[in-house]
Amino acid sequence: MDTREIFCKNPVIISDVKAWAGNNLKNAGTIEVEIGFGSGEYLLRRASEHPDRLFIGIEKKPGMITEVSKRAESRNLDNIRLIETCAEDAFNDLIPSCSITRAYSLFPDPWPKRKHNKYRLFTKAYLRLLNNRLVSGGEALIVTDSEEYYRWILKQTSDTGFELENGPIPPQFDTRFERKWIKQNVSTFYRIQLNKAEHIEA
Ligand SMILES: C[S@@+](CC[C@H](N)C(=O)[O-])C[C@H]1O[C@@H](n2cnc3c(N)ncnc32)[C@H](O)[C@@H]1O
Numbered sequence: 001m002d003t004r005e006i007f008c009k010n011p012v013i014i015s016d017v018k019a020w021a022g023n024n025l026k027n028a029g030t031i032e033v034e035i036g037f038g039s040g041e042y043l044l045r046r047a048s049e050h051p052d053r054l055f056i057g058i059e060k061k062p063g064m065i066t067e068v069s070k071r072a073e074s075r076n077l078d079n080i081r082l083i084e085t086c087a088e089d090a091f092n093d094l095i096p097s098c099s100i101t102r103a104y105s106l107f108p109d110p111w112p113k114r115k116h117n118k119y120r121l122f123t124k125a126y127l128r129l130l131n132n133r134l135v136s137g138g139e140a141l142i143v144t145d146s147e148e149y150y151r152w153i154l155k156q157t158s159d160t161g162f163e164l165e166n167g168p169i170p171p172q173f174d175t176r177f178e179r180k181w182i183k184q185n186v187s188t189f190y191r192i193q194l195n196k197a198e199h200i201e202a
Contacts, residue, residue: 040068
């Protein structure tokens with residue numbers, strides 16, 4: 001079965017349709033995208049630290065955009081747009097080529113069972129799509145708790161137009177999942193920084 005059938009049953013929900021319609025992503029200046037923002041701590045923090053940038057959060061779990069948009073509103077953040085759908089659809093349908101400066105995914109679902117590996121997000125095809133959506137010199141950051149998923153992603157990176165910086169890192173993002181791992185005495189995570197070196201046509 002196609003993973004899109006499994007994960008993209010929900011219609012695309014955009015937290016603020018009017019604000020989204022007013023976006024011209026090609027001319028919006030610096031755009032950062034968080035894939036799988038969960039409870040949104042990192043996205044909200046980045047958006048309040050960089051009021052001059054536009055932040056797009058993508059999360060497939062139903063309901064999270066309501067919760068996070070309430071928090072954005074209570075902090076008077078008007079530089080966040082939230083989309084409830086899966087990242088594959090958002091990148092294919094809503095984000096134009098060469099439009100985003102920085103993308104990140106903190107603790108993406110690792111799908112550890114071999115028979116579930118096919119559901120992993122950061123395949124070669126997805127990394128090529130990500131490359132296409134980044135501006136020249138743009139970058140993507142993936143941080144995972146799973147050393148096995150980390151090694152698997154590294155194997156996907158050939159022919160994706162990225163130069164890599166990678167290795168183990170200590171906790172530093174203070175997200176719900178990072179705190180969950182710290183509580184379980186996990187203090188080493190794995191970072192893959194993908195720097196766009198060459199444009200990939202998608
Ligand atoms: C392990 S949680 C991490 C959440 C958050 N980044 C954190 O650090 O607390 C992974 C999140 O990614 C979301 N997710 C998984 N696959 C996704 C996809 N294909 N598109 C969008 N979100 C996805 C899940 O719903 C979940 O909220």
